[in-house]
Amino acid sequence: xxxxxxxxxxxxxxxxxxxxxxxxxxxxxxxxxxxxxxxxxxxxxxxxxxxxxxxxxxxxxxxxxxxxxxxxxxxxxxxxxxxxxxxxxxxxxxxxxxxxxxxxxxxxxxxxxxxxxxxxxxxxxxxxxxxxxxxxxxxxxxxxxxxxxxxxxxxxxxxxxxxxxxxxxxxxxxxxxxxxxxxxxxxxxxxxxxxxxxxxxxxxxxxxxxxxxxxxxxxxxxxxxxxxxxxxxxxxxxxxxxxxxxxxxxxxxxxxxxxxxxxxxxxxxxxxxxxxxxxxxxxxxxxxxxxxxxxxxxxxxxxxxxxxxxxxxxxxxxxxxxxxxxxxxxxxxxxxxxxxxxxxxxxxxxxxxxxxxxxxxxxxxxxxxxxxxxx
Amino acid sequence: xxxxxxxxxxxxxxxxxxxxxxxxxxxxxxxxxxxxxxxxxxxxxxxxxxxxxxxxxxxxxxxxxxxxxxxxxxxxxxxxxxxxxxxxxxxxxxxxxxxxxxxxxxxxxxxxxxxxxxxxxxxxxxxxxxxxxxxxxxxxxxxxxxxx
Numbered sequence: 001x002x003x004x005x006x007x008x009x010x011x012x013x014x015x016x017x018x019x020x021x022x023x024x025x026x027x028x029x030x031x032x033x034x035x036x037x038x039x040x041x042x043x044x045x046x047x048x049x050x051x052x053x054x055x056x057x058x059x060x061x062x063x064x065x066x067x068x069x070x071x072x073x074x075x076x077x078x079x080x081x082x083x084x085x086x087x088x089x090x091x092x093x094x095x096x097x098x099x100x101x102x103x104x105x106x107x108x109x110x111x112x113x114x115x116x117x118x119x120x121x122x123x124x125x126x127x128x129x130x131x132x133x134x135x136x137x138x139x140x141x142x143x144x145x146x147x148x149x150x151x152x153x154x155x156x157x158x159x160x161x162x163x164x165x166x167x168x169x170x171x172x173x174x175x176x177x178x179x180x181x182x183x184x185x186x187x188x189x190x191x192x193x194x195x196x197x198x199x200x201x202x203x204x205x206x207x208x209x210x211x212x213x214x215x216x217x218x219x220x221x222x223x224x225x226x227x228x229x230x231x232x233x234x235x236x237x238x239x240x241x242x243x244x245x246x247x248x249x250x251x252x253x254x255x256x257x258x259x260x261x262x263x264x265x266x267x268x269x270x271x272x273x274x275x276x277x278x279x280x281x282x283x284x285x286x287x288x289x290x291x292x293x294x295x296x297x298x299x300x301x302x303x304x305x306x307x308x309x310x311x312x313x314x315x316x317x318x319x320x321x322x323x324x325x326x327x328x329x330x331x332x333x334x335x336x337x338x339x340x341x342x343x344x345x346x347x348x349x350x351x352x353x354x355x356x357x358x359x360x361x362x363x364x365x366x367x368x369x370x371x372x373x374x375x
Numbered sequence: 376x377x378x379x380x381x382x383x384x385x386x387x388x389x390x391x392x393x394x395x396x397x398x399x400x401x402x403x404x405x406x407x408x409x410x411x412x413x414x415x416x417x418x419x420x421x422x423x424x425x426x427x428x429x430x431x432x433x434x435x436x437x438x439x440x441x442x443x444x445x446x447x448x449x450x451x452x453x454x455x456x457x458x459x460x461x462x463x464x465x466x467x468x469x470x471x472x473x474x475x476x477x478x479x480x481x482x483x484x485x486x487x488x489x490x491x492x493x494x495x496x497x498x499x500x501x502x503x504x505x506x507x508x509x510x511x512x513x514x515x516x517x518x519x520x521x522x523x
Contacts, residue, residue, distance in 0.1 A: 040477035083475030
């Protein structure tokens with residue numbers, strides 16, 4: 001993996017500084033708002049063991065243990081709202097979300113700051129709350145930028161949410177977001193860094209429309225659209241030498257539906273990428289999708305499976321630039337919620353990643369995870 | 376014989392009193408006595424307890440929960456929220472994670488519930504009707520459940 005350019009420094013000192021900034025800003029804002037504030041602090045913990053093995057390519061095999069802590073803080077005072085989410089793991093520590101909001105009325109909220117894109121369903125459903133999602137892995141389509149995700153996950157800018165009441169208890173909501181997205185560095189997308197405003201990131205705009213037949217249930221269907229202007233750091237990888245920028249348009253559909261003990265989550269996203277090379281543009285389009293089914297066998301046991309697939313993605317020159325992105329995956333798993341706030345999950349998967357060429361890397365994965373939320 | 380009759384009458388009287396007391400057993404929604412809230416629909420109550428914004432006179436209604444009364448919580452979950460306690464807790468987690476809505480504040484005693492309701496107007500809480508009637512700081516705005 002190529003080194004990041006000097007314009008995107010990393011380090012725990014910067015995160016400590018940013019954390020201090022978060023706390024100071026929050027405390028400052030709380031002095032400006034009236035009434036007694038309402039807070040909530042949650043800690044999502046997970047410990048995951050993974051074993052990857054491949055009959056065809058031993059170089060792909062590895063075993064690892066990963067621990068992750070996700071701290072979520074929310075603040076609400078009449079119309080003012082704040083949300084901060086910080087993730088610490090073996091491989092990274094990052095301020096994932098940091099946004100201040102204004103509740104204009106019961107149905108409209110405006111947010112300013114860093115947030116997750118509304119053009120990815122799973123991402124906005126579970127964020128980094130590992131305990132809340134049934135499976136251990138997330139679909140390749142929904143992966144974060146540094147895990148081979150094919151589209152920006154983090155936006156720094158403005159978002160608006162508005163909801164209309166429908167018939168009965170139904171609702172239709174609309175979301176709009178605009179801000180700085182990701183740039184392509186080495187073999188991955190890199191989101192905008194709040195402490196590096198001159199990093200050269202460009203505009204991303206996204207829109208979502210959701211219909212829920214009952215505002216109190218999780219059943220929903222919706223449409224997502226995004227336009228991402230992705231600058232490329234050409235010197236960061238040999239494959240990017242002649243590439244200046246990528247203009248990416250995505251249109252997606254999602255559904256999340258419960259029938260008694262069954263739940264189905266699916267999302268289908270069409271990608272249209274315009275790769276702007278020195279010698280001219282190349283267009284690349286494909287579809288990535290996943291379908292996850294969950295069956296609640298009892299109060300504490302859930303059996304689930306997921307299929308990740310696509311159309312024309314095998315020949316994509318854009319995905320070839322993202323060798324770790326998931327091309328296909330067939331997964332089965334079981335989860336045991338052994339207390340009200342802790343779960344154990346086992347997952348088996350047959351997986352292909354994009355690889356460095358049009359020939360995918362193929363391997364099998366076994367994952368075992370403990371996840372919890374406190375308090 | 377006379378002693379047996381007295382005992383029988385006493386037993387009948389106790390049974391009738393107990394039945395009358397049970398008949399009065401009800402769970403009510405309360406707010407502070409000076410609150411602008413005079414009524415809330417069941418839909419709004421469910422919204423407030425799921426952290427969805429409900430405003431009265433331009434101010435968000437805060438929902439408060441009792442932590443230690445298992446029977447009270449069970450009745451509230453079944454008759455108002457229409458979810459099991461575990462499903463409700465999971466839903467609150469999900470909503471906090473997705474929309475940044477803090478989970479309803481939990482309190483450990485009736486006294487604390489009354490104090491929080493008064494100090495954080497407009498707030499709502501649920502309690503046994505008999506407790507609400509003996510607390511001068513709160514007013515009943517809805518009967519949520521009554522012993523059949």
